[in-house]
Amino acid sequence: MTDISFVRSEMTGASPAPNPTSGPLVWVRKNLFATPSDTLLTLLGLAFLAWIVPPLYGFLIGRAVPPGGTVEQCRVENVGACWAYIASELDFFVYGFYPAAEYWRVNIVFAMLALLIIPLAMPKAPYKRLNAILFIIAFPIASVILLSGGVFGLRYVPTEQWGGLMVTLIISVVGICLSLPLGIVLALGRQSSMPIIKSICVAFIELIRAVPLITILFMASIMLPLFMPAGVTVDKFLRALVGVTLFSSAYMAEVVRGGMQAIGRGQYEAAAALGLSYWKRMGFIILPQALKHVIPGIVNSFIALFKDTSLVYIVGMKDLLEAVKTKNDAIEWASPTQAITGYIFAAAVFWMFCFSMSRYSQFMERRLNTGHKR
């Protein structure tokens, strides 16, 4: 018998390591250089960045005058953004003509808004009902008292002294909070089988949607006073507020109606077969499903409303953008990049608010996704 052994006498050589499936290099290869066309696009993208970033950096940071600088520093050839101008005029951009001694009143309103809206927006936070009641009933009353004053020893501040970010936020928060319920009511009215209610809702929606917002504000500011009895005037701020809210509720109604049409006939019929009343059918069966479908549309309207608030300059209100435009002519900060810096600042603030709204809506969509998503 020969010595036959089934036991290996020497070790096999190491096989080559498998291709790595993770790590930065793999990611780069897979996502940026997978094919020749990908490689080309990546290189083009890099070239674009190399072209755009250094001048942007130079303008926004490198050659810019930081807050605390002087107007003389801003007033040189080839200067970057004049952040000193923004820092120095920040009060005007936030409060407008609001008397400086009374800024604390606005600050309290801002703080209340943040303290009430953040827990309301967080699904896990407790006391939702109390929170909602505070936000919908107590907060508006407290805000009006604080902002306009005239009672409890607070100095009266007329609305023409309101301005800046404060006005932008007030109009958009009020517009958002009122236009959703109004829009739902209008959408229900439009679907109603009662002819008078239906025609009123249809007429209102179609009339408002057929007219640009700027026209509505223009009517409110120029034509309305002519129709009123002599000497009677409605506060301009209130006019703008009503105009923006009505405008946005008409759009909201159509968004909600779209959601309701996406609900199958069977849901309506099943709800009716259970013997539920109209309001219960709508409130418990139809609307919860319909609204969930149209979250992107609703938030779209909110964002549009937020940006549309800058049109209130038509009625002479100074919202954030108009406050910036006013100070862009301020002679004590007259410098070559004054206006550009102002506009960049306004754009950044608007972007911050709109982007947060959009992220929050995506979060809500994911949270409310119960398997209907197609």
Add this chain to the structure above:
Amino acid sequence: MQIKFLAIAAAAALTFGATAAHADTLADVKAKGYVQCGVTGGVAGFSAPDANNEWAGLEVDFCKAVAAAIFNDATKVRYTPLTSQERFTALSAGEIDILSRTTTWTMSRDTQLGIKFIGTMYYDGQGFMVRKADGIKSALDLSGAAICIESGTTTELNAADYFATNKLEFNTVVFVDQDEVVKAYEDGRCDVYTTDASALAAERSKFAVPDDHIILPEIISKEPLGPVVRQGDDTWFNINRWTYFALLQAEELGVTQANVDEMLGSDNPEIKRLLGVEGDFGTPLGLTKDWAYQIVKLVGNYGESFNRNVGPDTPIGLARGLNALWKDGGLQYAAPIR
């Protein structure tokens, strides 16, 4: 322009009903305790928020002067920023008592809109700005030069008229927005920038080196800017007009904010009448005897207001020019108080 036209037409058509009702503005103003003054959204030197975010400017001072005359308190004014489209409607609808918003006095406005011009707070006119390095000394040298201009404005028409009249070659670069026009001029896309001379001066102060640019001496249009009130209330009109005259008269007599108290003891009969030491010119207007004293004490005279807001020592740096008193070769002339 269309919007503006519509607004004017609407205002003209509907003011008739509105004007008759506001017969006693002075009583209304006294009752509510302040003067409501329509101003611009922000034109540096004329009406704009100052460093403390309070309204300031030559035209704001006029409203303060009226408040001083009525209430002995120049702070009893509330301001309504107005766009140029809504200004006349706001006035006829009674939302404001005085419109003091860089408004050019023209015949159609004065006769068709149910409004009355008080006088001319500032004689403006269209001018040209060029780079000093180009060596241009007069608007007559501008033949063929590229001119940055805002489209659809009277500025464009005035310039076209001027160039045609003087047989110069007219070569424009047109933009829709004032900021764009300035940027284009600054970037060297054109040789000349034209708009109202006061605005030219304000824009010039924004350049990196303002002294590299000069404003040519020619003024090619008449833009008398003044405060406006509603037609049909002669008492209110008189108060405003004589407030304006008092501002001028005080400067002419050398009465300033600083020396007005000494001037009470002056022997000059004109000063005595102005300050209410001799005769009573306030009561017939529905004011107090010392109405003009209060104006000068609280606001200053016309020259002081001019120098404080737009004068040579401010960043805007406008010379008095046409706005000097008549005895200094300008056009500001007040009827005598007697």
